Amino acid sequence: MISRMPFIVVDLETTGLEPNLDAIVEIAAVKVLNGEIIDEKTTLVNPHIFVPQTTTDITGITTDMLKDAPTFEEVVDDFLGFMGTDSVFTAHNADFDFAFFNAHLRRMGRSELANPYACTFKLAKAVHPNLARYGLGALTEVFAVDLPQAHRAIHDARATAQLLIKFLKVLQDGGLKHYKDIPGVLNVRKESVATEGQISLF
DSSP, X not given: OGGGOOEEEEEEEESSSOTTTOOEEEEEEEEEEXXXXXXXXXXXXXXXXXXXXXXXXXXXXXXXXXXXXXXXXXXXXXXXXXXXXXXXXXXXXXXXXXXXXXXXXXXXXXXXXXXXXEEHHHHHHHHOTTOSOOSHHHHHHHTTOOOXXXXXXXXXXXXXXXXXXXXXXXXXXXXXXXXXXXXXXXXXXXXXXXXXXXXXXX
């Protein structure tokens, strides 16, 4: 059931656009459960490379800001624990964030995320197909969601979480009950089979 499924809204700031070449410099994750934000986690990440000026121009994050930050290897287990295995990884343009997170896991010799994942960009198009633009900034304006500083991970993640809550409400009001039926959700596992006296989340 959607009401019982945690959604972990993730935003990453990176040194570029190529998951197998570039590095994460900031991670934020916001937990949504039953239509409410219940927790969040964020950190800068030291990539041990110089931050390109283009990244600094977009995010305001500089190489100097990251010199005392933890590495991805030092924070990943904390974020994986926060995310859990029975949650939906969610992001705006989720293919990008999911690919980056998995690329960093592979570099460590770790398994990729097994979580299903959903994209609020695609979800917005499915729920509100007549909008002119679907970028995060445009959607926050249309739906009156606060975005005090775009392209910083925690602000983008909070705004995306608020949009997710609004879009899920539309779907639930229309009768959708299960997360696996959300438009565009990917990496969905096979349904769990509930034994007698147990209730499956799926």
